[in-house]
Amino acid sequence: MISPPLPANEDKRLESIRKLDIINSFAEETYDSITKLASEICQTPIALISILGSETNWFKSKQGTDIPESDRKISFCGHAILKPEELFEVPNTLEDIRFKDNPLVTAGENGIRFYAGVPILDAEGLPLGTLCVLDSKEHRLTENQKSALRTLAKQVELLFEYRRKNQALEKMKNDLDETNRILREFASTVSHDLKMPLANMIITADILKAKYSKKMDSEGINYLNYLKHSGLTLSEYINGLLDHYSSSNLEDDTSHEFFLNDLLEDIIDLLQIDQNCEINLPDNNLLIHGNSAALGQIFMNLISNSIKYNSSEKIIIEIDCTENREFYNFSISDNGIGIPKEKQNYIFELFTTVADRDREGKKGHGIGLSTVKKLVGSLGGNIRLTSEEDEGTHFEFSIMRTKLVD
Template identity: 70%
Template sequence: MIQPVQPINEEKRLQAVRDLDILDTSPEESFDSITTIASQICNMPVALITVIDDKRNWFKSKVGSKISESSREISFCTHAILDPKNMLEIRDASTDERFRDNPLVNDQKEGVKYYAGVPLLDPEGFPLGTLCVLDFKKNALNRRQKKALKALGKQVEILYEYRKKNKALEDIRNSLDENNKVLREFASTVSHDLKMPLANMILTADVLKAKYSSKLDEEGINYLNYLKQSGLTLSDYINGLLDHYSSGNFHAEIQQEIFLNDLLEDIIDLLQINETCEINLPDNNLKIHGNSAALGQVFMNLISNSLKYNNREKIVIDIDCTENREYFNFSISDNGIGVPEEKQQTIFELFTTVADKDRQGRKGHGIGLSTVKKLVESLGGSITIVSQEGKGTRMEFSIKRSDLAD
């Protein structure tokens, strides 16, 4: 028996094996189907997908073998990877000086006599292991079988690349999740820490105005009003941030029985609408099983936007709802200022505003619609905008029906 030498650039080859991160993983159907096909096409009792590390030849997939690995010193595949561009075929291992004293060959019950192995390469050309077939008697592959085995080897290489790309994407996703978690915690901490000083500033402005207004001229009163209004604007901004980063904490699986019109009437009461406004609710008081808090916050934000971004003497808001087997579908239409076409693609992104100023002359913070999008998606739905500048906006969104729904 002749033990195989190490391939050229063995350290780089081993690093390529480590980068694949597949050693000692569980069986996978995508790999097992290839070894099954290889065994059938080549008419061989054994087919393996192997990965060779520094000490062993490990089997990612196997057909017709009870063992899951072999020592590298006695492995046929370790010889095969020495010539990575060509298939190694051993028609009678008992007469080949490299293998005739090999314990895998000399086993009296299942001694390997035939071997054909296709090296599996990474994109840099480093051999990671093989796709191989074995027989317990002398044998040979014909031209078509060899071509098929090489083609199956290419499929394994493609699976390896998909695996690496999926792992890279998973690592990126985990990193983003961790960064988002840190950002949420940071935003929540900072926002909470700012709320009390802001409340004190707003209260102090009211106290100063009440106590010293007689001693201040019009300009001084205006400064106090500006101070209070700035505090209220910043407070709204902070509350919006808190809503945005806490919106991911809604649990879609928390289900309550909701009557839509009752929910909408409660929201309208909370908004304390002062402007001349007509809000038309759906004709039927639809019963919904869903997350009341999340759905309520979606409607609160959308109705509030219809009120704020509207320059009509009379505001008109129409709310409608339909249902099918999978979704509840909602729409909120208004006669407001509309959204410019160039903004409609980005309107649901964080810090994107509908207009420079709202009905009261205040600048929006661009958090509400991004929060709405997160909430709708957490409820298994989607949201879109249909708008024409100067003529109004219709927001359409859906939520997935619960299994509890009638």
């Protein structure tokens, strides 16, 4: 018996296997279907997808045997990977000096007499293992069988590549989750730390104005007004950040049963609208099983924007809702200033605003719509808009029923 020598690129090959993180993974139907096909096409009782580690030849998938692995020193696959671009075939192991006294060959009537394997390569051409077929009797593959075995090996390579990409995506997701967690904690900490000094600044400005206004000229009064206005603007900005980063808590809120119009009426009361505004609620007061806190936050942001970014003498907002087997579908339209075409593709991004100034001349912070999109997505839905400048905006969004049902 001749044990297989190590390939020249053994260290890189083993590193590639380590990064794939597949040895000792659970059985998967996608791999098992390939070995089953290989066995049937090549007319052999045994088919394996092997991964050649430093000490063992481990089987990711196996047909016709229950053995999970073999010693690399006696493996056929160790020889097969030495020529990564070629199919390795041994028609009769008893006639091959490398294998005739191999324990796998001399194991009585169950000993291996035939082996054929195609190396499975990574993206850099490093052989990780093989797709191989084995028989206890002498055998030769036809050209069609060889071609089919090579094709199936390519499918294994694709599965390995998909596994790598999924791992990279999972790592990216975990990194983003961790980054978002840190950002949430940072935003929450900084925002809370700033709220009290800001409140003190606003109150102090009011006290100074009330106590010393008679001793100040108009310029001094204007400075105090500017100081208070700046404090209020920054306070609104901080509250917006807190709402955005605390929206993750709303996503986890438990589902319950509520009527949509009842929720909308509560939101309208909370907004304390002092404008000439008409809000038309849906004709059908839909009964919803879902996350009222998240849905309420969505509508609060959208209604608030419809009021703020509206220059009409009378603000008109239309809200509608339908349902089907999979989704609740909502819409909200207004007669506001609309959203320019060039902004519509990224209006849901954080810190993007509809306009430079709202109805009262205040500058927006661009947090509300990004929070809306985040909440809608967390509830299994999508949101889109249609808008024309000076003609209003129409939002449509959906929420998956299975996400809302308790």
